Amino acid sequence: MICAFVHYRILYCHCLSIHHNNSNVNINNLPNSPNQRSQSTLLDDINERYDHDPSLLHQNNHHHRSKRLFSDQFVVRIHGGDEFARQLANDHDFTYLGHIIDDYYHLMHRKVAKRSAELYPSDNNNHEPTSSFHHHPSVLSIEQQPLNHRTKRDFISNTHLNLNTAHSVSNSHRLDVVPYYMRPPLPAQPPCENNLPLLPFPFDHNEFVQGGKRVRFDDPQWPRMWYLNRGNNLDMDVVEAWEKNITGKGVVVTILDDGLEKDHPDLVTNYDPDASYDVNGFDNDPMPRYDIIDSNRHGTRCAGEVAANANNSVCAVGVAFDAKVGGIRMLDGDVTDAVEARSLGYNPQHIHIYSASWGPDDDGRTVDGPGKMAVKAFENGIRNGRNGKGSIFVWASGNGGREKDNCNCDGYTNSIWTLSISSATEKGSIPWYSEACSATLASTYSSGSFGERQIVTTDLHHGCTSSHTGTSASAPLAAGICALALEANNNLTWRDMQHIVVLSAKRKNLEGNWMENGVGLNVSHWFGYGLINASAMVDYAREWVPVPEQTKCIFKGKVNELSKAKNTLSYALNVTCNELMYMEHVQVVVNLTTPKRGDIEIEIRSPAGTRSTLLTKRPKDNSVLGFSNWPFMTVHFWGESPNGQWTLYINSTGRHNNTLLHGWKLIMHGTREFPFGKSYYPKRSKPQLLLNDKKTVINDFANNQIDMHPSPSRYANRMINNNGSGGPINRFTFFNNNNNNNGRIYNHSRTFNNGRLTIIGEPDRGGGGGVVDHKQQNERQQIPFIPKQIQSNPHSLRGQSSSVSSELDNLYIHTIHKFNLT
Missing domain, CATH: 3.30.70 (Alpha-Beta Plaits)
Structure with missing residues (x-):
């Protein structure tokens, strides 16, 4: 069996395919090679070309076969x-x-x-x-x-030839559309690992509130949709979003894939012809091409996850079952830069969300990304799509875990313009196919190991399946949840959506190594900021204030540094960026040569001390090409300040791996102003002092002021101070408006002890030096604080008050204080 040029990675079935051979590509598409010109001149060329043509970020890194x-x-x-x-x-x-x-x-x-x-x-x-x-x-x-080599990010398992093409190829997992009374008994729920609680299997006809009326799902496979209906923090709170009468109404999602069975009984009601096109066949009909192995079922499966109709006695329920869905048929034929660009840029004033579950080979040796035209389509989408609010691109992060791949070598998932989504198994584990990657923003549930349940959705021939798998299944689930957020607030920009995902994602019940970044957000190389939470995203969307305009700072690093075998070299870069104070995405553009690219590991450390792994060792990558102007991207510094010392670490793990770094560049994207009207971060380079359960003071020593903002109740009774030098701030004065203190002014003394903040409560009686305790007087508290963010150490503050009004959770703040350093 010969695989098509766009192919599945097949398990349990051998496939003859053409693999990448990365031996014939010039490392630098520049006027002269590094051997002919000085390294500093080479880097200047790269910097100048990038500054004028961002598309070069990926253009020079399409590492092709020996005969492309x-x-x-x-x-x-x-x-x-x-x-x-x-x-x-x-x-x-x-x-x-x-x-x-x-x-x-x-x-x-x-x-x-x-x-x-x-x-x-x-x-x-x-x-x-x-x-x-x-x-x-x-x-x-x-x-x-x-021709580009692009892979669909799921798996064909237990595949059988189907000579009649009348039924789904995976008959062992096929769920035919049958009346309710003919359904087979529900299977037993597999046991949970990692100490997760076992829940009863969900009841048939689970109810939710819509428009004030109790309604029932009669979709036969709804009970099997464990990732939506388990409850108790073991799903993605989609039902809770539906209970808020949010079901995707007015939102259009299109699936960039191998076609869409538009007459499927569970899709036909929500099918949108204006969001559909056949780029492979050059017409307006996205219907898939049928063959004996149903190789073009992928797009129909993804579409059902988003917008399968509810309460129609057919198959399953889409996450956004009232959204409209279309399909762009673009993977079932020759995939070129032009084909990708036309797909990414199709009808951007009508389509809100583009979902893509494909990318370059996840083989652990490919480094590839969008070409010049595709980059232009991305740029046009985020700048002009949705009438200037920006198209939302949701991307599957990749299935190369078994091959030790890293999605930072995929120019689609490591783009700042895409919302990169990974997977978690039903037990909260890291799937065997998952790629550890700093570009992953969040995750959804999907398939896992043998015995773990998979995703239920529509299938070809008007069918239904319970075997959709991989990050292919995760991206459409995330796209559907984004559609719910857009219904709640259709003015969200593409960056607003990413901020909301970061703030609402939940870590609970997920395994793996997690770290806390400089503003207190928990993040993982496996799961990003956690599982997407539909209900929380809807809540954030409803009260969201658009983030300020995006800005960026670019700094050049050192060149001409040689890393010897099994040696880690570090490169420090001091940054002062007045145009940007709150980071979102950070790109590290690297230019290096090496005898074996797969032996390289790269890490970056921020001024706040957060360490992000940009590249892990890839044993199967034997390329001698190194990296030419390749942008590694991380989202791990979200909300941190860029100012201070950054450190780049390059580790060569090979036996004879002499790696030459020709140059590197740090590109930081974010905002100059605080990105929210409300304080959502647990910590910030503006340290936070919570006056009571619902009030926050933002202390900005760098800008000589303290601002009061509302804060979510989950930060109640926490005091966070940030003083990089570790010395005491002897006194500051604030106006406390809570009822217990009757609005009196108090003085606070604060001291640091072994990384803890000691607070001693006593009202000020005019003598100075006293402090107030927000629970009871004379109670000593030990609360952690964040080091290494604010380098200044002011010794006293004096305050002035002015009147404002702000609302959060029906509570009001009536005072705001700005303090000047003395």
């Missing part, structure tokens, strides 16, 4: 408009396939082989009509499209 195939498709830049481009193409033996973006067009040449190992026209042939097209004054550029 080229298609008969071309990207042509034509001045003159759409109709002129159509006519010009027709006059020169080209077929006009469509508009990509700006003045770029997708054409196909009628006389070029569909797949060829050489560019057309080659030096050995004279094609006069094409030559005249090249030299036409309105043709600004022309590029023949190489």
Whole structure:
């Protein structure tokens, strides 16, 4: 059996496929090689090119096979408009396939082989009509499209040939659509590991509140949807979002994949033709191509997770069962940069969310990402999509765990423009296919090891399956939950959505190594900030204030440093960035050469002390190419300040691995102003003092002021101070408006002892030096504080008050204080 160019990674079935060979790609697509020019000059070229053309971030890192195939498709830049481009193409033996973006067009040449190992026209042939097209004054550029290798991120297991193509190929997991009374008995619930509590299997016809009325699900497979209905912090709180009458109404999600069975009885009601197109077949019909192994079932499965209709006695229930869903058929044919760009940029004023469960090979040796046109489509989507609020791109993080892959080598999942989603098993474990990666923002439940349950959704031939798997299943679940948040607040920008995911995701019941970043957010290389929480996202969305404008700072690191075998070298970079105070995404653009790329490990440490692993060892990556202008991305510094000393660590683990770092660059994205109207972070470089259960004072010593903000109740009775030097702040004065203290002014003395903050409660009676305790007087408390954020050590503060009003949880704050350093 020969795999298609876009193929599944098949278990229990051997497949003959073409694998990557990374031996024939020039390491630097620059005028001269590192051997011909000084390293500093080389880095200057890279920096200058990146500053003017961000698409180069991935353009020079498509590490191809020894003989990369080229298609008969071309990207042509034509001045003159759409109709002129159509006519010009027709006059020169080209077929006009469509508009990509700006003045770029997708054409196909009628006389070029569909797949060829050489560019057309080659030096050995004279094609006069094409030559005249090249030299036409309105043709600004022309590029023949190489074929991209893209993998769907699920697994085909227990596969059988189906000669009649009348039933699903995975008959052992197929759930035919049958009446309620004919359903088989429910299987026993597998035991839970990791000390998670066992819950009773969910009842049939689970109820939820919609519009004030009790309704029942009659969808036959609803009881098997464990990841939505287990309760007790063992699902993603989707039912709780539905109970708030949020079901995805008015939101459009499209699935970028291998087609969509638009007449499926569980999808037909929510199918949106305006969100659908066939880029492979050049028409408006996204129906999949049927074959004897149902290889194009992937898109239909993903669509059902998002928007399968509820209460229609068919199959399952979509996460956003009142949302509209479309499909872009783009993986069942030649996948090129132009095909990807047209898919990513399709109808961006109508489509809100794009869900993609595919990417470069998860084989542990590929480094690849979007090409020039796809990058332009991403940029256009986040800048202009949804009338300027930005298209939301949800991406599966990858299934390369068994191959020791890392999703930071995938230019789609490590993009700041995508919401990268990983998986957790039903037991809260790390799936065997999961990739540890600093670019992962959050996770959903999905499949696990043998015996663990998988995902229920729609299938080809109007069918239903309980065997959807991998991060392929996670991305659509996340897309559906994002649709719920958008219904709650359709003014959310693409960055608002990422902030809400970070703040609402929950760590509870997930295993793995977790760390607390500099603002107190828990994050993991396996799960990002945790499981997406639909109910919390809806709550945040309803009261959300848009984050300030995105800014960025770029700093260049050292060059010409040699890392010897089995040696870790560190590179310090001191940063002062006045344009950015609160970080979101951080990119580390690396240029290095090495005898074996898979032996390299890379880590970055922030001024707050947070360490993020950008690249893990990949034993199967034998490439000698190193990394050329490759951006590693991390979301682990979310909310931290960029200012201070950063440290890059590069570890060479090989026997003879002399690695030469030609240069590196630190790119920090975020905001200058505090990103929220309310204080959501547990900690911040602006240290927080909570006056009572619902009030927070934000102490900003760097900017010489303290601001009072409302704070969620989960931060109640916590006092957090941040003084990098560890010395005492002798006194400050604040106005306490809680009822117990009758609005009197108190003085506070604070001392630090072994990393703890000691508070002694006593009201000030005019003598100074006293402190107030918010629970009872004379009670001593020991509360941890954050080190190494604020380097200044003011000795006293004096306060002034002004009146404001703000609401949180029906409680009001009537005072705000700004304190000047003395």
